[in-house]
Amino acid sequence: MNAPGTRWSAVMTVGPQVLLVAVAGFVLAVEGSAAVVDLVLCGVASAWVLGVFTLRPAWRERAPVMTVFVVVLILLTAVLVVRTPWFGFFTPALYVYAFRLLRWPWQPVGVGAVAVVAATAQAYDVDKTTAVGLLVYVAVVLANAGPLCAFAWFARHAARQEAERELALAEAREANRGLAASLAENAVLHEELVVRAREAGVRDERERMARELHDTLAQGLAGIVSQLRAAEHAGDDPPGWRRHVATATELARESLADARRSVHALRPEPLRTARLSEALAGVAERWSTTHGIPVRVETTGTARPIPPEAEVALLRIAQEALANVAKHARATRVGVTLSHLEHETALDVRDDGTGFDAAVGDGGGFGLIAMRQRIEALSGTLLVESEPGAGTGISARVPAERAEVRT
Structure with a gap:
C-alpha cells in the first residue's frame, strides 16, 4: 500500500x-x-x-x-x-x-x-x-x-x-502539553493566592495589634503620664501626691497585664489550649492524615514547664520540618520525639526519605536557615544529620535554664 x-x-x-x-x-x-x-x-x-x-x-x-x-x-x-x-x-x-x-x-x-x-x-x-x-x-x-x-x-x-x-x-502528547500548561497556570494562581493571603493576614494582624495597643497600652500609658503630671503639681499635698502615684502604679500593673495577654494571644493555636507534647501530637496527626505518611510521636523524660517562646519555637520547627518532608524527602515514615532532659529540652524530627549531602549546604529549600535563626535566638542549637538515600534528622535544643527566667 x-x-x-x-x-x-x-x-x-x-x-x-x-x-x-x-x-x-x-x-x-x-x-x-x-x-x-x-x-x-x-x-x-x-x-x-x-x-x-x-x-x-x-x-x-x-x-x-x-x-x-x-x-x-x-x-x-x-x-x-x-x-x-x-x-x-x-x-x-x-x-x-x-x-x-x-x-x-x-x-x-x-x-x-x-x-x-x-x-x-x-x-x-x-x-x-x-x-x-x-x-x-x-x-x-x-x-x-x-x-x-x-x-x-x-x-x-x-x-x-x-x-x-x-x-x-x-493525543497523549497534546494532553501532556495541556496538563503542563494547566499546572503552570495553577502554580501561578496558587502563588498569587498565597501572596494575597499573606498580605491580607499581615494587614489584618497589624490592624488588630493597632486596635489592641490603642485600647490597652496606649490608653494605660496616657493615664500613667497624666497621673504622674498630677503628682508633680501636688508636691505640697503629700496625700494627693501619694494618691496620684498609687493610681499611676495601678495603671502600670494593668497595662503590664494587658501586654502579657496580648503576647499570649500571639501564641500558635495548638498551644493555646494544650501542652507542647499534645500540640505536637495534634500537628503530626493532621499532617499524617493530609499526606498519608505515618508519623510516630514520642515524649520522653519528666515534663517541665518551658517559656512560651521556647514552646512556640519548637512547635514551629516541627511544623517546618514536617512541611519539608512532604515537599522534598519522599519518605515513608517519620518520627517526632520531644525529650525533657536535665539541662535542656530537645525536639528531634527524623525521616527515612532521600536525604541530602549535609556537608554541602542546607539541602536547598529545606528552610534550615530560618529554623536555626529561630532556635539560636533562644540560645539553643540546631543540628542536621543527613546523607543521600539515608534520610534526614533535625534536632533542636533549648536550655532548660530558661524555664527559670520569668517576665
Missing part, C-alpha cells in the same frame, strides 16, 4: 524495466522470429511503465491513476504469459507494484490477480481440460495467492495498529 511520501529507489523504478528486457531477450534467443508479437507486447508494456510510472513521480501519489496502471500492466503480462510462460519471471515486479501502489481494499485483489498470472506460468504445461489438471492448476493458484493475500491482510492490520498508536501518542 503506497503511503504519502513513499520513496522509490532507482532499483525499484528501473529494475522492472531491466527485468522485462532480460526476459524478452531470453525469449527472443529461444524462439527467434516467432517471438515478434511477444516483443511488440513487451515494448508496449515497457512504454506503459516508462510513461505512466517511471517518468511521472507525481502520479505515484494518485490512487486512481496507479490502479489503472497496475491493472493494465497485469493484463499485458497475462497475455504474455499465455503466449509464452517464460514471462512469468516478470510477475515479481507486478507483486511489488500491487503492494506499493494499490490502496485497500483493492490491494489483495491486485495481489490475487498477479498470483493467478504467476500460477498460469507455473502450470503452463498442465492439461487444464481434465479434472485432475484443473485441480492442479487451482492448487497452484491457491499456493501463490493464499500466502501473499494473507501477508497483505497482516500488513494492513499492522499499518492500522501503527496508525492508531501514532494517533494515541499524539
Whole structure:
C-alpha cells in the first residue's frame, strides 16, 4: 500500500524495466522470429511503465491513476504469459507494484490477480481440460495467492495498529502539553493566592495589634503620664501626691497585664489550649492524615514547664520540618520525639526519605536557615544529620535554664 511520501529507489523504478528486457531477450534467443508479437507486447508494456510510472513521480501519489496502471500492466503480462510462460519471471515486479501502489481494499485483489498470472506460468504445461489438471492448476493458484493475500491482510492490520498508536501518542502528547500548561497556570494562581493571603493576614494582624495597643497600652500609658503630671503639681499635698502615684502604679500593673495577654494571644493555636507534647501530637496527626505518611510521636523524660517562646519555637520547627518532608524527602515514615532532659529540652524530627549531602549546604529549600535563626535566638542549637538515600534528622535544643527566667 503506497503511503504519502513513499520513496522509490532507482532499483525499484528501473529494475522492472531491466527485468522485462532480460526476459524478452531470453525469449527472443529461444524462439527467434516467432517471438515478434511477444516483443511488440513487451515494448508496449515497457512504454506503459516508462510513461505512466517511471517518468511521472507525481502520479505515484494518485490512487486512481496507479490502479489503472497496475491493472493494465497485469493484463499485458497475462497475455504474455499465455503466449509464452517464460514471462512469468516478470510477475515479481507486478507483486511489488500491487503492494506499493494499490490502496485497500483493492490491494489483495491486485495481489490475487498477479498470483493467478504467476500460477498460469507455473502450470503452463498442465492439461487444464481434465479434472485432475484443473485441480492442479487451482492448487497452484491457491499456493501463490493464499500466502501473499494473507501477508497483505497482516500488513494492513499492522499499518492500522501503527496508525492508531501514532494517533494515541499524539493525543497523549497534546494532553501532556495541556496538563503542563494547566499546572503552570495553577502554580501561578496558587502563588498569587498565597501572596494575597499573606498580605491580607499581615494587614489584618497589624490592624488588630493597632486596635489592641490603642485600647490597652496606649490608653494605660496616657493615664500613667497624666497621673504622674498630677503628682508633680501636688508636691505640697503629700496625700494627693501619694494618691496620684498609687493610681499611676495601678495603671502600670494593668497595662503590664494587658501586654502579657496580648503576647499570649500571639501564641500558635495548638498551644493555646494544650501542652507542647499534645500540640505536637495534634500537628503530626493532621499532617499524617493530609499526606498519608505515618508519623510516630514520642515524649520522653519528666515534663517541665518551658517559656512560651521556647514552646512556640519548637512547635514551629516541627511544623517546618514536617512541611519539608512532604515537599522534598519522599519518605515513608517519620518520627517526632520531644525529650525533657536535665539541662535542656530537645525536639528531634527524623525521616527515612532521600536525604541530602549535609556537608554541602542546607539541602536547598529545606528552610534550615530560618529554623536555626529561630532556635539560636533562644540560645539553643540546631543540628542536621543527613546523607543521600539515608534520610534526614533535625534536632533542636533549648536550655532548660530558661524555664527559670520569668517576665
